[in-house]
Amino acid sequence: MPDLYRIPPLSFDSDLVATLFEIERLRADIGTGDTPRDTFAELQLLFDTVMSVVSARIEGNHTTVFEALDHAGGEPADATDEKLREITNIVSAARYLDSLDPAEPLTHLLIRDLHARTVAGLTTEGDPTPGAYRKVDVAIRGSAHRPPSSPLVHAEMSSLLDFANAERPLHEQMMQIALAHHRFVWIHPFRNGNGRVSRLLTYAMLRRTIFATRGFSAVNPTAVFGNDRGAYISALESADTLSDDGTIAWASFFVRGIRDDIARLVRLQDRLHVIEALVGPSLDRLLRDGQVTADEHRVLHRVLDLGTVKAGDLSDVAPGSASTRSRLIRDLLDRRLLRHSSEGPRFYRLSISQGPLAPRIIRQLDVLGYLPKMLSED
Structure with missing residues (x-):
């Protein structure tokens, strides 16, 4: 099997490298604006809700942003409304991440805790073993990829976390996050809720890398995942072969979205x-x-x-x-x-x-x- 965590060689004149340079340029502007800190923090909370709706919609939840806002910061008015609870779970998990020290390493305990928070109180979109790696083999609906057998999941997740926690030079950090996101979905460590947790993992990695020293909250990606569900799924699947070309195709999609989100963040600092x-x-x-x-x-x-x-x-x-x-x-x-x-x-x-x-x-x-x-x- 190819090395899952080898960053493929990139052509200096490729579109991917050009986008990575754009991100580096934008990164220098993070934290330099004059929007009052409280105002910016409120806007970030608003985007937490937007991102949580996006994350749930990828999984087929059609709750609107306005319905989610009605219940922001509290339990759904109707405790039986699973679709609203799914949104509030994701919002709560993102805000929990914001309470943690971004310098702390990502651990099995954190990943399992995010999963438990994400599927809490859900049935259709829940998991029979919240907060536990799967003990059964699974198939991904509509995908030719077959995730690793259940006895291998913990070891595969250990390798993923080692890669995600490794110190990387600035020019490799976006590739590191893109690979970690795909490899998490490829491992599929839980019976359900993997997509939602993978997007929270991406947010956690952004907090501990390009935003770690900027003094502003990390961007919770919306352009990566929310512009086109079909394109997002297709880009992920292109990397399932673990080939360099497939990985680069996924990374190109991913970093374009991150670039757009950081550009939005910089504008909101004005x-x-x-x-x-x-x-x-x-x-x-x-x-x-x-x-x-x-x-x-x-x-x-x-x-x-x-x-x-x-x-x-x-x-x-x-x-x-x-x-x-x-x-x-x-x-x-x-x-x-x-x-x-x-x-x-x-x-x-x-x-x-x-x-x-x-x-x-x-x-x-x-x-x-x-x-x-x-x-x-x-």
Whole structure:
């Protein structure tokens, strides 16, 4: 059998190498923007939900982004709704990864834990042994590939984790992540949920490589997996032969998507772009939809301009007594238009990832071309 983890030789003038150079150029811009950190963190949480919908949709779940947003940050209103639970499981697993030190190595325990979190409470899209490698041989529906026999799974996963944890020079890190993603799916270590866990593995590897020293959360890939489900599956299958040509075809598909996602991330670090092209128009839509008054609209725009505010920062756009402003702020907090800032209980910022503003930002992201094609009909 060929070496599963040999990075194939690349032609210097190939499109793949050109894309890898683009990623290196974009990588230098990560963390250099002036979007307030709280605002950027909220946008990242919003993309967590988008990516979780994409990951589930690849597996046949047709829950919309807007349905998922209604339940973001909590249990589905209907505990029997498996499709919503599948989404909330993926969101929860991604946010769990964000709580970990990205420098820590990827382990069997972490992979099995991600699987348990992903399939928790599910039947149709669950697994009879959550958090455990399969003990039976399996076939992949619609694929000619036959995963390794069950007695080999733990050893194969050990080799994969050794490869994923190995220190690689910068110019090889994207190839390392692309190979690890495919080889995980090729091993198919669980009876069900492998696709969802493979995409979480990719996110974990991005956190510990190209984003490790940038001070910003990693991009949770959407362009790689969400622009065209058929192209994603076809690109993965091209690498099933383990040939250099097949591996390069998959890696080319993968790195193009990562390049597009990092370019999106860099644009979201531009404060003026976020204010003028994304959140500002979304606030204006709130006003047009009758969700806020003109006075509230001015207040929310002031918060957007400043990023984080105290009550006194609103005195000219919310005239009146201090107690009047306090009541206004409490009302906006109750309606999930504002939320407390990380700076303290008397500091406030826009609620971007939840509440009435979130679906309008999603619509504006679609207008700007930020959402994957898979979600275009939502």
